[in-house]
Amino acid sequence: MNSYSKRFAQLSIIFCLIVSPYTTIQASQTKLATPLFQNIFFPLSVDQALLCTTDKNGFLSVAELSETITFYEKNNPAKLRKHAIKVLTDHNHPDHIEDLQDYREECQQASSVEASVELCVLEQYWDSQEAALTALALFYDTKTIIKHGENYKARRFTIDHLRVFEKAIRKIPAFMRKNISKAKPLKELDNEIKDMDSNLQTLIQQAFPEDFATSIWSDDTHPLTFVPGLGFKSQVVAQVYNGQNLIIFTVKAFDKGKDGRLYRDIDLRYLVDFRIPIIVHEIAHTIDNFHFWNGNDELYFFYRYRKMSNDNETLKLINNAKLALWPSKWFEAFEYLWEVNEGRYDGQTQEKLAELVAQYILIPERLKQSTPEAYAWLRDDVFRKVEYQGYDSCPQAIVKPLNWWEHAIAKVLGL
Numbered sequence: 001m002n003s004y005s006k007r008f009a010q011l012s013i014i015f016c017l018i019v020s021p022y023t024t025i026q027a028s029q030t031k032l033a034t035p036l037f038q039n040i041f042f043p044l045s046v047d048q049a050l051l052c053t054t055d056k057n058g059f060l061s062v063a064e065l066s067e068t069i070t071f072y073e074k075n076n077p078a079k080l081r082k083h084a085i086k087v088l089t090d091h092n093h094p095d096h097i098e099d100l101q102d103y104r105e106e107c108q109q110a111s112s113v114e115a116s117v118e119l120c121v122l123e124q125y126w127d128s129q130e131a132a133l134t135a136l137a138l139f140y141d142t143k144t145i146i147k148h149g150e151n152y153k154a155r156r157f158t159i160d161h162l163r164v165f166e167k168a169i170r171k172i173p174a175f176m177r178k179n180i181s182k183a184k185p186l187k188e189l190d191n192e193i194k195d196m197d198s199n200l201q202t203l204i205q206q207a208f209p210e211d212f213a214t215s216i217w218s219d220d221t222h223p224l225t226f227v228p229g230l231g232f233k234s235q236v237v238a239q240v241y242n243g244q245n246l247i248i249f250t251v252k253a254f255d256k257g258k259d260g261r262l263y264r265d266i267d268l269r270y271l272v273d274f275r276i277p278i279i280v281h282e283i284a285h286t287i288d289n290f291h292f293w294n295g296n297d298e299l300y301f302f303y304r305y306r307k308m309s310n311d312n313e314t315l316k317l318i319n320n321a322k323l324a325l326w327p328s329k330w331f332e333a334f335e336y337l338w339e340v341n342e343g344r345y346d347g348q349t350q351e352k353l354a355e356l357v358a359q360y361i362l363i364p365e366r367l368k369q370s371t372p373e374a375y376a377w378l379r380d381d382v383f384r385k386v387e388y389q390g391y392d393s394c395p396q397a398i399v400k401p402l403n404w405w406e407h408a409i410a411k412v413l414g415l
Contacts, residue, residue, distance in 0.1 A: 033075035037143040039174040041068040042166065046386065050167045051362065052394035054259040055273050059163040065133040072140040078115065081136075085118045088135055088147055089125050095152045100125065131159040134166060139223070142169055143181055149227040155251040157228050165226055168279035171361050172287075173386050180245050180286040181221045182293050224286065237278055240285040243305065247282045254278060257328070262406055265333035269406065272391070272398045274328045277362050284357035288350060291382070309350040314377070318353050321374035324366035326359075327391050327398055357382070363390040 041064070050058045060068070073080055089100055100121065107120035122132035125148075138144045146165055148156050169177070193201045222245060229248040237253045240246070256263070257274040292306045308314050323344045325331075332343040339347025345355050359367040360378045364387065368375045379387060391398055 032077075032080075034072055036072060036140055039142055039177065041071070041137065041141045042170050044173050044386070045167075045170045046388045048389045048391065048393035050170060051276060051391050052272055052396065052398070053167065054271075055160055055164065059166050060134070060137070062130055062133060065130070065137045068137040068141055069133065081115050081118050084136060084139055085122050088122065088139055088145060091148070091150060093150050093152050096148065096150075126159070128159045131162050134159065134162040138162075138166060138169065142177060143221075143223045144169060144177075145223045145225040147225075147227060149229045149248070151229055154228050154230050157226075157249075157251065161249075161251070161254075164273055164275050165279060167273075168276050168283070171276070171280055171388075172283055173383065175384065176287055177224065179293075180283070180290050181223055182290050224283070238282045240282055240289070243289055245286040245289065247279075247286070249282075257330075262402060262409070263330070263333065264402070266329040267402050268329060269400045269402055270328065270398075271396070271400055272394070274330075277326070277328065277358055280361055281354045281358040284354035285350065287357060287382075288353055307350070308382070309353040315349060317374055317377055318349055318356065321352070321356060321371040323352065323355055324359050324363055324370040326363065329399070361388050361390070363392060364388045365390060365392050 041060070089096075091097060091100070103121045103124035104117070107117045107124065110120065111117055119132060119136075122136060123129050126132045126135065135146050138146065144165075146157065146162060189204070193204055196204075225246045227246065227248055228251050230250055236250055237256075238247055238249045240248075254275060255261075257270065257278055259270050259273045261270050262268075263270070288307045288309050291308050292311070309318060323346070325343050329343065331340050331345055334340045335343070337347075339345055339351075345352060356367070356371075356374055356378065360375065360383065364375070379385060
């Protein structure tokens with residue numbers, strides 16, 4: 001068992017069973033006095049309040065983060081924090097491992113109290129007390145993992161990113177957060193494929209996810225995970241792979257949506273943080289991935305599995321839907337692409353579905369007018385009657401046209 005497996009095995013003593021291809025590690029039968037992942041400190045936000053914020057507001061204070069952590073740790077085993085932080089700092093890259101060892105040595109010199117040492121390690125990892133508290137609180141309450149990527153040299157997340165992730169997560173209903181943490185079971189894979197052609201068996205076994213032993217929890221879940229990385233030619237803002245709930249962000253491209261940024265191609269300055277729509281769009285892909293997942297079919301993800309974006313009943317509805325125009329106008333900057341017409345995306349079905357979900361959450365008033373049939377489907381069948389207020393309800397302006405001086409500066413800077 002590698003170090004990563006050991007860490008999850010330790011975590012299973014508190015959380016759940018951890019499954020490997022070879023053994024099932026039995027967890028302690030003692031239930032937590034305070035169950036984790038209750039979604040009470042980061043509740044669903046259906047109004048426009050979080051959308052109207054900049055990067056400077058709309059997130060929990062350090063005191064509120066500390067309250068969240070205390071709530072989950074107070075009546076639970078003392079080892080909870082240690083195991084949680086191991087999950088939040090788990091890496092295979094030798095440079096990450098070396099850094100974590102150095103952090104631990106420094107923290108142990110500063111304190112002999114284990115809980116203080118663990119939090120110190122997380123603070124060193126993030127180079128910020130607030131970032132450490134945010135990552136830990138989000139994990140305890142929402143079952144979300146936010147950490148550095150395995151590409152050691154890639155630009156990393158900072159407290160600024162954790163804050164906007166926090167706001168975006170709060171736009172997703174708790175039942176959806178639970179659905180998108182589901183995972184492939186594959187506990188009886190050999191038995192499931194025993195009667196198949198030998199060549200097909202070999203192909204399926206070769207496709208067995210390498211990280212299964214360490215990333216899938218024994219209750220067949222995998223926490224929604226955000227990591228930084230590098231997209232195609234460092235230009236892809238973010239990406240989600242089929243059948244997964246790992247979202248990889250290219251930080252430099254992602255931050256172009258931050259408030260205060262100039263966007264010369266559409267002649268705008270953003271006055272609110274338009275990175276939220278990017279995050280919600282990517283989470284929408286995970287919603288698509290797991291919407292129909294029944295949690296039982298061993299081979300579900302080995303075939304062209306059923307998603308909203310390929311289901312016969314919804315495919316036509318998605319393709320016929322007319323997306324609304326974003327107040328950020330970012331698609332207007334890409335009119336040269338065949339998928340974009342009159343400021344609207346109309347390309348791949350899975351991308352259009354992600355846009356529909358994001359617009360339902362963030363500009364519902366516009367979407368309802370643009371495509372009432374698709375809006376009603378999302379409301380009734382996907383969001384279980386949850387409805388939102390969007391950017392159009394903000395009391396202040398959310399974008400501002402560039403003046404001649406700003407346009408000239410943006411041109412020189414290539415913005």
